[in-house]
Amino acid sequence: MAEREYLVALWIRIWHWTNAALILTLGVTGMSVHFADPALPLVNFALAVRIHNTAGVLLIGAYLFFVVANIVTGNWWHFVPKPPGILQRILEQAMWYGMGVFRGEPHPHEPSKEEHFNALQAVTYWSVMYLLLPVILISGLIYLYPEFAPDTLFGFDGLLPVALTHYLAAVALLLFLLSHIYLGTTGKTVGQMFKMMITGWHEH
Numbered sequence: 001m002a003e004r005e006y007l008v009a010l011w012i013r014i015w016h017w018t019n020a021a022l023i024l025t026l027g028v029t030g031m032s033v034h035f036a037d038p039a040l041p042l043v044n045f046a047l048a049v050r051i052h053n054t055a056g057v058l059l060i061g062a063y064l065f066f067v068v069a070n071i072v073t074g075n076w077w078h079f080v081p082k083p084p085g086i087l088q089r090i091l092e093q094a095m096w097y098g099m100g101v102f103r104g105e106p107h108p109h110e111p112s113k114e115e116h117f118n119a120l121q122a123v124t125y126w127s128v129m130y131l132l133l134p135v136i137l138i139s140g141l142i143y144l145y146p147e148f149a150p151d152t153l154f155g156f157d158g159l160l161p162v163a164l165t166h167y168l169a170a171v172a173l174l175l176f177l178l179s180h181i182y183l184g185t186t187g188k189t190v191g192q193m194f195k196m197m198i199t200g201w202h203e204h
């Protein structure tokens with residue numbers, strides 16, 4: 001096997017770091033708006049709202065680019081968790097993250113041109129990109145244009161379920177991000193996978 005292999009195309013890397021920067025910006029400004037305290041603002045309230053709305057609209061653009069580029073290049077296939085034995089492979093991977101990695105056991109999956117992701121990554125990335133992000137983007141868009149929300153729902157203000165969905169999806173995304181960054185350190189070296197997401201080259 002070659003010592004290093006070019007696995008992550010330039011467009012994926014540009015999308016990935018743009019997406020990460022926008023989501024971090026949305027996280028900081030979203031927290032400023034949600035836990036607003038005039039005495040102790042993380043970011044000034046009015047400014048936080050403006051940055052949050054702008055970054056949100058940009059994130060929708062980045063997301064549409066991601067979906068279209070995935071279809072055009074065929075890269076979407078990497079995100080599909082593939083049988084047979086998918087549950088077994090997810091379990092093996094989870095066991096390795098939970099125990100094997102601390103015992104120095106070999107990684108159960110080696111990224112390759114044919115299969116970028118291990119089974120757990122495929123399921124997680126698919127769910128985040130095709131379930132969680134649409135929920136957060138659509139609820140954010142309705143929040144931005146509240147005239148599209150129903151006036152009332154089950155006797156409550158119609159925006160309440162939208163607000164709740166947006167908030168819970170944001171918490172889930174933040175939890176994903178924490179685990180994503182931690183699991184990113186479990187390559188052959190702590191920096192191996194971060195380096196790959198910058199240069200595109202996976203070092204075996």
Ligand code: HEM
Nearest residue numbers: 008012019020023116121125128177180181184193194197
């Ligand atoms: C500071 C924030 C972030 C850091 C440091 C980071 C780091 C990484 C690293 C090291 C990888 C390579 C590991 C792998 O192939 O699984 C990766 C890949 C990936 N990350 Fe992130 N990430 C961040 C934010 C995000 C966010 C917010 C999302 C989605 C909402 C995301 C989605 C992805 C996806 C889909 C891949 C696979 C890309 C590919 O190879 O096709 N990342 N990230």
